[in-house]
Amino acid sequence: xxxxxxxxxxxxxxxxxxxxxxxxxxxxxxxxxxxxxxxxxxxxxxxxxxxxxxxxxxxxxxxxxxxxxxxxxxxxxxxxxxxxxxxxxxxxxxxxxxxxxxxxxxxxxxxxxxxxxxxxxxxxxxxxxxxxxxxxxxxxxxxxxxxx
Amino acid sequence: xxxxxxxxxxxxxxxxxxxxxxxxxxxxxxxxxxxxxxxxxxxxxxxxxxxxxxxxxxxxxxxxxxxxxxxxxxxxxxxxxxxxxxxxxxxxxxxxxxxxxxxxxxxxxxxxxxxxxxxxxxxxxxxxxxxxxxxxxxxxxxxxxxxxxxxxxxxxxxxxxxxxxxxxxxxxxxxxxxxxxxxxxxxxxxxxxxxxxxxxx
Numbered sequence: 001x002x003x004x005x006x007x008x009x010x011x012x013x014x015x016x017x018x019x020x021x022x023x024x025x026x027x028x029x030x031x032x033x034x035x036x037x038x039x040x041x042x043x044x045x046x047x048x049x050x051x052x053x054x055x056x057x058x059x060x061x062x063x064x065x066x067x068x069x070x071x072x073x074x075x076x077x078x079x080x081x082x083x084x085x086x087x088x089x090x091x092x093x094x095x096x097x098x099x100x101x102x103x104x105x106x107x108x109x110x111x112x113x114x115x116x117x118x119x120x121x122x123x124x125x126x127x128x129x130x131x132x133x134x135x136x137x138x139x140x141x142x143x144x145x146x147x148x
Numbered sequence: 149x150x151x152x153x154x155x156x157x158x159x160x161x162x163x164x165x166x167x168x169x170x171x172x173x174x175x176x177x178x179x180x181x182x183x184x185x186x187x188x189x190x191x192x193x194x195x196x197x198x199x200x201x202x203x204x205x206x207x208x209x210x211x212x213x214x215x216x217x218x219x220x221x222x223x224x225x226x227x228x229x230x231x232x233x234x235x236x237x238x239x240x241x242x243x244x245x246x247x248x249x250x251x252x253x254x255x256x257x258x259x260x261x262x263x264x265x266x267x268x269x270x271x272x273x274x275x276x277x278x279x280x281x282x283x284x285x286x287x288x289x290x291x292x293x294x295x296x297x298x299x300x301x302x303x304x305x306x307x308x309x310x311x312x313x314x315x316x317x318x319x320x321x322x323x324x325x326x327x328x329x330x331x332x333x334x335x336x337x338x339x340x341x342x343x344x345x346x347x348x349x
Contacts, residue, residue, distance in 0.1 A: 034227045037270045039220060040262040045306035051223035078301075082224050087331050088295055089225045090312040093302075109228040110332060116223065117308070 025060025026099070026138040031145035033071075033129045034109075038122045047075070050123050052114035052131055052145055053107045058099040060137075066097040066105075068134040075118030077131075082110050091115075096136070123147045178345055180338040181319070181330035190215075190318075190326040191291035195252065195284060198265040198277035203250065206324060212247045212346050213320040214339075217294045217313055219255035220267040225315045225332065230271045232336050233317070237272060239340045246322070246347055249275045254289065254296045254313045256282045292318060321346040 036050035052071065058064055069077040082091045089110070097105055097112055107113050114131065123129065127147040134140050190205060190213075197203035205213065214233055218226030230251065237244040251268050253259040256279060264277030279285070289296055297312040319328035319342060328342050 034223065034231075035270060036223070036227070037266040040266055041260060045304065045308050046221065046258045047308070049221050049223040051227065080224070084332060085312075087314050087316055088297075088312055089315045089332060090297075090299075091222070091224060091310045092299070109224055113224045 024138055024141070025058060025062065026064060026135055026141060027057040027059060028133065028141055028143045029055040029057060031131060031143045033073075033116070033123055033131075033145045033147050035125050035147050036116075036119060036123045038119060042118075047117050048119035048122075050074070050116045050119060051109070052077070052116055052129070053109070054114075054131065054133070054143065054145065055104060055106045056097065056099055056133075057104045058101060061101045062137055063101055064099045064135050064137045066099065066133055067095070067136055069114050070132045070134075071114070071116050072130040073120055073123060074116035075120070078115045078117065079112070080115045081112050084110065099135075179328055179342045181328045181334050181342050182316075183328055184326050187321070187325040187327050190320040190324055191288070193250075193252075193278075193288050193291075195278040195280040195288065196261065198261050198268060198279075203276055203278055205320070208248060208320075209324050210246070210322050212322060212343050213318075214247060214249045214343070215252065215292070215318040215320060216249070216315070217252045217254050217289065217292070218315065219253050219311055219313075220259050220263045221255065221308075222311070227271075229315055229317065229332065230268065230275065232339070233275070234271050235336045236339050236343065237274075239336065240343060243344065243347055247343060250278055251275060252278045252288060253285065254294070254311050256280065256285050319343065319346060321349065 031054040033052045034050055039048040042048045056066060071077050079094050079097060080091055081094045082089055099105055125147055128144045131145050132140055132142045193205040195203055216229055233249050253264060259279055261279055264279055268275040268277040294314045298309050300307045300309045315332040317330045321327045327346060330339055
């Protein structure tokens, strides 16, 4: 009886990591958040903001997309894209960030980024921010991002 | 419509200010970023400074001024530029004493001196933030060919807005001449190199 329980437990231990890896096709790499102060006269429409960055890797065979995000340090998070139009930097909200099967998209300065709006605390280097990313297929994934 | 006309005007202003092509820049000197050929007097700039008093460009001679434009609600581009300018000063070592970073707001409605001070100060306490009335600032933007276009975020009340703006770094030499326009993404090494060239002339 005891031995069969041990066998089952061993089996679970062997199988569990593999099952998890298969279920979650999306991997989050190199998350970080840019340091930002709390603004002295923050108010609706003039909140304290910061940018978050992470590389999205799709190891699965299905298309997926980042559709929303949240952060423990901010009232809300929007998906934005900065585009360079002949030297004029244009920042625009985007509905989602598409992720092809086997593809990777780098959220990085001057490109796609998470805009944290309404900071609850000043973000100083060395702290961490918990980012939760919502994907169309993979669902909700959480990562801890270092403030730099 | 008005906005389109403004954009066209701004585009014209940018063309007028655009640095010479790389070939000419190479002939004119050893600058690596976009060089102004010939060098021209930097448009005067006199604005209230976050460090107290008025910052007047013509009184800064003897230093290289790294002049850039942005706003405190800008989370992506502006902090990237300022963080790169921190790296530039670190790499310059002792020579950084002769470099002044000046950050002019493109958002006079939201950027009070206190906000600007909090924002620039977190990067480097020597950075000076410059604000002013909408009229004062618009004149400075125009003189440097910096375009600013407002974009309201849908569904926010009161409206949260973003500002499209030029994010180049202008370098003004110790004689007060406009010498370089380094576009966003110019390698830090190139900016360091060009500042050394201007300091050693």
